[in-house]
Amino acid sequence: MSHLHIPDGVLPLWLWASGWVAALAIVYLAGKFSERADVRRKVPLLAVVSALMLIAMSSEIVPIAYHINLTIVGGVLLGPALSVIAAFIAEVVLAMLGHGGVTVLGLNTLIIATEMVVGGALFRLVVRLIGRRHVGWSAAVTTVLTLALTTTMMVGIVAIGGGAAAASRQHGALDPSTLKFENPFKAGVFSSGLFRGGEGGATAPSGAGSSSSSSSGTPASQTLSIRRFAIVVYTLGPIGWIIEALVTAGILGYVARVRPSLIWEGALAVAEHRIPDHETGLHP
Amino acid sequence: MNLGVIDTSATSGSSWLHRLSPRTKLVAFALILAAVVTTWNILIVATLVVLVSAAVLSARLRGRLAFGLAAYPGLFALIFAFASAPDVMTGAVIVLKAVTAALAAVTVVLTTPYPQVFAPVQRIVPTVVGDALLMTYRATFLLLEKFSNLLRSMRLRAGIAGVHPVHSARTTTRALGGLLLYSFDLSQRDYDIMRLRGYAGRLQAELPRSASPAIDAAVIAFAVLLLGVSVLWRVAWQTLNPFSWLPLAGASVVLIVSLVARWRTS
Numbered sequence: 067m068s069h070l071h072i073p074d075g076v077l078p079l080w081l082w083a084s085g086w087v088a089a090l091a092i093v094y095l096a097g098k099f100s101e102r103a104d105v106r107r108k109v110p111l112l113a114v115v116s117a118l119m120l121i122a123m124s125s126e127i128v129p130i131a132y133h134i135n136l137t138i139v140g141g142v143l144l145g146p147a148l149s150v151i152a153a154f155i156a157e158v159v160l161a162m163l164g165h166g167g168v169t170v171l172g173l174n175t176l177i178i179a180t181e182m183v184v185g186g187a188l189f190r191l192v193v194r195l196i197g198r199r200h201v202g203w204s205a206a207v208t209t210v211l212t213l214a215l216t217t218t219m220m221v222g223i224v225a226i227g228g229g230a231a232a233a234s235r236q237h238g239a240l241d242p243s244t245l246k247f248e249n250p251f252k253a254g255v256f257s258s259g260l261f262r263g264g265e266g267g268a269t270a271p272s273g274a275g276s277s278s279s280s281s282s283g284t285p286a287s288q289t290l291s292i293r294r295f296a297i298v299v300y301t302l303g304p305i306g307w308i309i310e311a312l313v314t315a316g317i318l319g320y321v322a323r324v325r326p327s328l329i330w331e332g333a334l335a336v337a338e339h340r341i342p343d344h345e346t347g348l349h350p
Numbered sequence: 351m352n353l354g355v356i357d358t359s360a361t362s363g364s365s366w367l368h369r370l371s372p373r374t375k376l377v378a379f380a381l382i383l384a385a386v387v388t389t390w391n392i393l394i395v396a397t398l399v400v401l402v403s404a405a406v407l408s409a410r411l412r413g414r415l416a417f418g419l420a421a422y423p424g425l426f427a428l429i430f431a432f433a434s435a436p437d438v439m440t441g442a443v444i445v446l447k448a449v450t451a452a453l454a455a456v457t458v459v460l461t462t463p464y465p466q467v468f469a470p471v472q473r474i475v476p477t478v479v480g481d482a483l484l485m486t487y488r489a490t491f492l493l494l495e496k497f498s499n500l501l502r503s504m505r506l507r508a509g510i511a512g513v514h515p516v517h518s519a520r521t522t523t524r525a526l527g528g529l530l531l532y533s534f535d536l537s538q539r540d541y542d543i544m545r546l547r548g549y550a551g552r553l554q555a556e557l558p559r560s561a562s563p564a565i566d567a568a569v570i571a572f573a574v575l576l577l578g579v580s581v582l583w584r585v586a587w588q589t590l591n592p593f594s595w596l597p598l599a600g601a602s603v604v605l606i607v608s609l610v611a612r613w614r615t616s
Contacts, residue, residue, distance in 0.1 A: 072427075072430055073427045073447045074383060074387055075388070075451075079387070105477060105478050105481075107541050109478055109482050109544070110489075111537045112478065113482045113489040113537070113540070114536055115533070116482065116489070117486050117490040117492075117533070118533055121493060152482075158471065162455050162458070163356075164455045164459075166423065167451060295433040295434035299433065312519070313523055316526070317523060320528075328534065
């Protein structure tokens with residue numbers, strides 16, 4: 067529910083590039099950390115959990131345009147390091163299927179990884195507080211709190227990058243009121259925001275909204291409305307949080323009844339099936 | 351998500367796009383993405399989407415699948431645009447950008463087998479990340495098939511019925527729980543197989559060479575040209591804005607030619 071469904075090119079370059087750098091750094095660190103032991107077990111495990119998240123994220127609940135994430139489930143089962151990698155894998159594949167945008171992939175990885183890591187940790191904390199008999203409730207509370215956190219992260223990211231960005235970005239587009247192309251780049255090429263995404267610096271064209279300028283000289287009526295965006299997200303978001311909480315509670319509750327070791331000991335603690343040496347190709 | 355159809359299109363097609371080197375397609379995609387990111391001129395974005403559509407049509411890809419996949423992010427972009435755009439024009443550009451970038455990505459995925467799309471990523475990330483990325487696709491196939499069979503059997507046994515939404519939701523959630531357990535068994539089986547086959551880290555994904563380097567070079571050159579147009583219209587707006595219709599007119603001609611060619615060969 068909470069990852070950025072923001073198209074490519076809406077957020078400024080510095081923001082999404084920073085997201086890419088940060089995401090690659092934590093994925094690299096998580097990868098190197100995970101490679102220390104038992105890679106053969108981790109690779110297929112990561113693949114199936116990423117596939118599950120992928121299936122969930124790409125299955126839209128028609129007609130309300132929601133989808134579940136299963137990130138908390140993944141976070142509980144995988145632990146922090148593998149969660150970061152699973153978040154990256156799911157986002158990379160989704161981006162190539164046109165879902166989510168390639169430029170915001172780094173930011174999305176950070177958000178989903180946060181959701182999984184915080185969700186996993188919070189679930190264990192809530193279970194410790196209210197007991198192992200209430201796995202479903204623990205999962206539901208954890209999911210709502212975690213999704214509220216990551217949704218706030220998403221709004222924060224849009225606020226950081228999008229608030230003033232639209233004003234000069236829309237320069238060069240057809241003005242629907244006059245059916246003319248405005249020429250607003252009076253401050254030159256670099257201050258037109260080509261390399262900065264257009265945020266700040268550029269003076270907006272005269273016209274509607276110019277009377278209500280913000281402190282950066284950008285007309286308030288021409289910027290992305292963070293307030294409106296936040297209102298829409300915090301109005302529609304809780305419906306998604308509740309859907310996700312119900313699904314997460316149902317799944318983790320089921321797993322706690324059927325195979326509790328997966329939750330309490332983690333997916334990597336599954337009893338190993340020993341393969342006889344002659345089947346592995348080893349000879350004494 | 352119909353992964354089977356996507357995979358069939360990627361592996362069984364023989365169009366000019368399928369014959370391009372995966373590297374060429376990925377570079378061209380990156381250039382088109384850069385063009386989408388750079389411009390905020392709605393007619394330039396429209397030019398890009400028309401040209402990518404022409405590529406889809408000329409390669410005889412399934413139009414409903416390609417445009418349907420590209421429309422999905424458009425839906426979310428519409429919500430974002432509604433929630434934050436200051437006016438209709440900015441909102442329209444936001445939606446069009448989403449659809450254009452998604453259509454370009456989908457075109458690559460529909461004409462390139464999955465391992466070849468992600469092989470370049472696999473080479474630069476740690477082993478566990480790269481290998482899991484390649485294995486995810488196979489796992490997605492298996493889990494999708496299993497989940498669909500599970501849902502069908504539940505429907506047949508009246509576990510899922512429209513008149514009992516709460517009961518149906520509970521059953522579906524349990525099916526997801528069952529799928530989760532199945533997926534862990536699957537990962538255990540994969541682990542056993544990998545041990546038996548002597549996996550020691552790093553799966554090999556080959557990137558085939560181009561069948562016709564000249565066409566590859568032409569595609570890259572055209573993508574560079576598109577990025578150039580996008581940058582030019584952003585930088586030299588004072589001179590060029592009144593002529594923004596020109597690239598779109600050219601792209602429209604290309605689209606019509608593609609449509610005619612597709613119609614004549616069908």
